[in-house]
Amino acid sequence: MWSFNPFTLATLTSLTLLTPTLALESWYTPPGGPPTGSGFNSTLNPSSTKIKGVNLGGWLILENWMTPSIFGVAGLPGKGDEDSVMDEWGLCERLGKTRCEEVLEEHWESFYTEDDFKRMADYGLNTVRIPVPYWIWNVTESEPFITGSQIPHLQRALNWSYVYGLDVILDMHALPGSQSSYQVHTGLYAQEGFSNSTENMDRALNAIEQMVAEFTKPEYGGVVTAIELVNEPWIEAYMPNNMPWELLEEFMVKAYDVVRSTEEIIPGRHEVMVIVHDAFGSLTDWTGGFFAPGGKGHNWTNYALDTHVYQAWSGITWDEGHIESACAQASYLEEAQRSVPVIVGEFSLGVQTFCVDYKDCFNLTLADALANITSTGGDRDMFLRAFWEAQMHAYEHAAGWIFWNFKTELAPTWSYDQSVAQNWVPLDLADRVWQYDASQAYCLQNQNWSNIPDFTPNTPAPLKDGTATPVREAMTLAVQGALLNSTSTSISTSATTTGSATAIVTGASASLTGTPSETGVPTSTGASNAALRHLMTSPWTWLAVATSGIILMT
Structure with a gap:
């Protein structure tokens, strides 16, 4: 007693110092904007906390290039086979639901652990974006997906996020029929089919409603601070043979209304932030269109834009070009940020694709992958550190950034955890090797990487035990x-x-x-x-x- x-x-x-950092909560957009803390000066939004996060991809939605070992289980095509299993649909279709659920349960249980969340906190991160699929809540008899069994694992991740002070974005990463053509992250590698029937929209809205109803309950402590309505929808204006803009606009308006009518708001807190992806259009198309006077989203409250910036498909073939491309993002993001919080919700250090044919990566080890990247010597490490710093300088002109991904099996430049271990990403996020010079297209002051005296690449970070x-x-x-x-x-x-x-x-x-x-x-x-x-x-x-x-x- x-x-x-x-x-x-x-x-x-x-x-205890265990209260969540509320990085997302520090941003708020009234109808028509501008967002809170949007006045710009040399320190950029001093009154707001920058979002510094990682994605937990490859977990509740499989992507074969991220976890090729899962697609190498018995009963699936082997390395020498011409046949491939591209997505979670194909995995469960080939294995059958009983065996597929066994494989997935093992993956859900082990891919992210409490120690990962400790390390996220140790690394100075304040946000996790968790991709989730519609089929957790809404699946038809004709679909092979496993439904509902993911929820205890998701609850556990929310618990750990709360404990270690991480805000959570729940990102509806896959819609019925697929919101973008031939993308494994939708769970169905096929032609965009979301627009094929009104039933697909109804099912998507139902999934969002169930997700919001559960995870905004007070017992979760407000750890879910944002809902992303849909990840990377493709529209025909930019990607032929995909959904029309009018359909995406209709979906977003209805989904926003579902979130607002369903959520439970904790006293003293804002309503949950609603995030929309830019559909690979210009940010100014959104700030001057959808969210502008007369636009369908003009009367929304607490909203943000998500943009994804990858250079692996850019066509740039020289290192300096990658860094200059990153530097150029700063003014573009800053301009949009004056109207609405802009989150760079996905980016990486990858400048080339890896394991695109996942069977090429069967039987490889992480050491093999690292040896391939660093085979050119210290200059490669220096480039990746410089590429990181250039992106940081640019993306912190916006509301913040979320790296894709926290971990992968065999693609270290797409893994935040491994990037810290290699010192491509500093353990202390305030660490900088190069000074920022916004007046130059190449915005890092020192281009002579070999003359940086205090930088030692490949210094391992503490990966076994967090210090939280x-x-x-x-x-x-x-x-x-x-x-x-x-x-x-x-x-x-x-x-x-x-x-x-x-x-x-x-x-x-x-x-x-x-x-x-x-x-x-x-x-x-x-x-x-x-x-x-x-x-x-x-x-x-x-x-x-x-x-x-x-x-x-x-």
């Missing part, structure tokens, strides 16, 4: 700090061998008992007159804080 004075949520969070304080340890320290000279409140805890736990605060106006669910999301009762906020971590460890006391469960 412990006795201690009750203390507030604010006191607790200041002790584990939740259990942090909470123990917080409670110990509150025990001094305390007599007015007591706490008792108990746990059974099955992992359920009970904690009751006495001497205060709040009490709580509960049993953690298998997903790690706590359930609670008896919390009358108390504002509870759940700090969710690994199964059987959870916390609830009341304004009049604290309840700790381990």
